[in-house]
Amino acid sequence: MKMNLRSSVLLLALSFGAFAGFGQCKEFKWPEDKATAEEKVALYDDAKTQKNYRAAVAPLQWMLKAAPQWNTKLYIDAADIYNNLAVAEKDPVKKQVLIDSLMLLYDLRVTNCGDEVNVLNRKATSSAIFNAQNKAKTAEVLALYDKVYEISGNNVADNNLLSYMKVIQLNVALLKNLSEEQILQRYDRLSAVIDAKIKKAQEANKQADVDRLKSVKSGVDDILPKCGVTIDCDFVKKNLAPKFKQNPADLTVAKKIFTYMTTGGCIEDPLWLEAAEAIHKESPDYGLAINMARVYAKKGDLNKAEIFANEAAVLAPSAENKEASNILVGDLLAQKGSKVAAREAYRKALAANSASKEGYEKIGDLYLGSFKDCQKSQSLAEDRLVYIAAYDMYARSGNQQKMNLARAQFPSVTELFELNWKEGESKSISCWVGETVVLKTRGKD
Numbered sequence: 001m002k003m004n005l006r007s008s009v010l011l012l013a014l015s016f017g018a019f020a021g022f023g024q025c026k027e028f029k030w031p032e033d034k035a036t037a038e039e040k041v042a043l044y045d046d047a048k049t050q051k052n053y054r055a056a057v058a059p060l061q062w063m064l065k066a067a068p069q070w071n072t073k074l075y076i077d078a079a080d081i082y083n084n085l086a087v088a089e090k091d092p093v094k095k096q097v098l099i100d101s102l103m104l105l106y107d108l109r110v111t112n113c114g115d116e117v118n119v120l121n122r123k124a125t126s127s128a129i130f131n132a133q134n135k136a137k138t139a140e141v142l143a144l145y146d147k148v149y150e151i152s153g154n155n156v157a158d159n160n161l162l163s164y165m166k167v168i169q170l171n172v173a174l175l176k177n178l179s180e181e182q183i184l185q186r187y188d189r190l191s192a193v194i195d196a197k198i199k200k201a202q203e204a205n206k207q208a209d210v211d212r213l214k215s216v217k218s219g220v221d222d223i224l225p226k227c228g229v230t231i232d233c234d235f236v237k238k239n240l241a242p243k244f245k246q247n248p249a250d251l252t253v254a255k256k257i258f259t260y261m262t263t264g265g266c267i268e269d270p271l272w273l274e275a276a277e278a279i280h281k282e283s284p285d286y287g288l289a290i291n292m293a294r295v296y297a298k299k300g301d302l303n304k305a306e307i308f309a310n311e312a313a314v315l316a317p318s319a320e321n322k323e324a325s326n327i328l329v330g331d332l333l334a335q336k337g338s339k340v341a342a343r344e345a346y347r348k349a350l351a352a353n354s355a356s357k358e359g360y361e362k363i364g365d366l367y368l369g370s371f372k373d374c375q376k377s378q379s380l381a382e383d384r385l386v387y388i389a390a391y392d393m394y395a396r397s398g399n400q401q402k403m404n405l406a407r408a409q410f411p412s413v414t415e416l417f418e419l420n421w422k423e424g425e426s427k428s429i430s431c432w433v434g435e436t437v438v439l440k441t442r443g444k445d
Contacts, residue, residue: 367390
């Protein structure tokens with residue numbers, strides 16, 4: 001069947017008549033001429049199955065006009081048919097007619113079957129694909145997205161998260177029709193929806209969804225500066241810090257500060273930490289906890305760093321995360337000189353992720369630096385046992401360079417002889433290390 005521009009436009013005229021009051025189109029509602037309707041459905045269904053989408057148009061249009069409330073299947077099939085026709089069409093004028101027809105189909109579905117939130121979310125996704133880069137339609141797509149976010153609350157389809165930010169960017173680039181304030185208003189609305197979705201996924205223990213949504217949020221944040229919005233520390237301190245200082249419990253402002261300062265690379269600023277703590281207190285999060293721990297550690301506040309590193313270890317959603325947080329706890333304790341507690345943290349890291357060996361290397365570092373802690377100054381052979389313990393840990397970690405470093409500090413043959421010790425014998429280390437090692441030597445003096 002040959003389709004020309006005029007015949008396609010007929011679909012656009014289907015709204016000329018007043019349809020009956022809408023229902024949900026869940027049940028099949030046949031027209032008076034049911035036999036013909038069944039024939040038309042069979043015809044367009046067969047054509048669609050054979051991917052002969054042009055042949056499906058005439059019987060489909062008959063059904064849309066004669067039985068607009070037949071069933072939601074009619075509009076699902078119609079969208080599929082016109083989507084495929086639009087993708088395949090090479091002539092730009094005809095392609096746009098097909099796209100306009102596709103957009104109208106979503107509106108007709110709402111008119112006749114309701115379900116506005118679901119349908120307009122679908123329309124927005126399709127509109128972004130086909131019309132967002134069409135300068136004549138770019139503003140229209142943005143207006144549709146604005147409406148979708150207005151009526152959907154936090155139930156915006158996931159497909160319409162990152163795409164909303166891309167549509168905003170295209171409006172700025174192609175039309176220059178948005179002020180900085182208008183961009184930020186939409187960005188804040190979008191960020192709030194993503195945050196709500198992340199919280200919901202966390203409460204349902206759906207870590208894969210949490211990770212995916214955080215990746216989407218990262219993509220949204222990456223686009224914001226490309227929209228010509230200059231968000232740096234000065235912007236935040238001037239516009240948001242006073243509000244936050246006045247009401248530190250205002251999580252909306254706290255989240256803006258956190259997001260903007262993260263995007264602006266200001267995460268070591270005290271204001272970022274204050275905002276992050278406020279958010280974390282309301283909704284504990286592994287990523288927040290581990291990052292705050294690292295920032296506090298870099299600033300030299302080891303006590304605060306340890307608090308958040310321990311929280312991160314509890315909140316860790318994966319074996320790798322639990323390992324990383326316990327390693328950090330161990331590093332902080334080691335810096336404070338709490339070697340026994342540090343070793344315990346490293347052992348927890350090893351228990352959390354048996355595939356990793358970093359914990360062994362860290363324990364080896366503790367032992368290597370414990371010569372003075374364990375030194376009795378009565379026999380060099382005994383004092384040097386800590387280096388054998390360190391070597392054994394490095395061997396388990398697979399770090400050859402550090403194994404060689406520890407081996408160079410082994411007792412010598414002469415030093416063993418002075419105690420009447422022999423290589424291969426087992427000896428216990430009496431200080432905090434508490435390991436039993438097999439005697440080895442670095443060779444003769």
